[in-house]
Amino acid sequence: MKRPAANPRSTRSPASRALPKTSSRAAAAKSRGQTAAVRQLLSRFHRQLERLYGARLLKLVLYGSQARGNAVDGSDIDVLVVLKGAVAPAREIARVSPIAAALSLDACMTLSCHFVSERRFQSEQSPLLMNVRREGVAV
Secondary structure, eight states, rough: OOOOOOGGGGOOGGGGGGGOGGGHHHHHHHTTTTHHHHHHHHHHHHHHHHHHHHHGGGEHHHHEEEHTTTTOOTTTTEEEEEEOOOHHHHHHHHHHHHHHHHHHHHHOOOEEEEEHHHHHHHHHHOOHHHHHHHHHHEO
């Protein structure tokens, strides 16, 4: 019986596991299989959040099947929103839901957002955040 090839990510140094830089965002998205429609939706969402949060918005990270490139029709678009300072998730959901809902309806895709502080994103060892740091793509 043939053994599956080792995951190339597991042999990389921690520094090389960093999220792709914004300047390589389009190349990273294409290499991971996101469609033009998903990239356009994420770009529109990012611009809207920049207007809403200004300098408080530190990064937007695509994760899940869309980031891995194995999304199927109907897969949602999982986005982690990293904000400067304390984050009250319920308040952020209330602020962003109208934007995400309007964009989702317009594009016939579902944006699913999770909000965290910069400190939590960098240091928390929860399965979710470890996974986002490992496979996420900066938007």
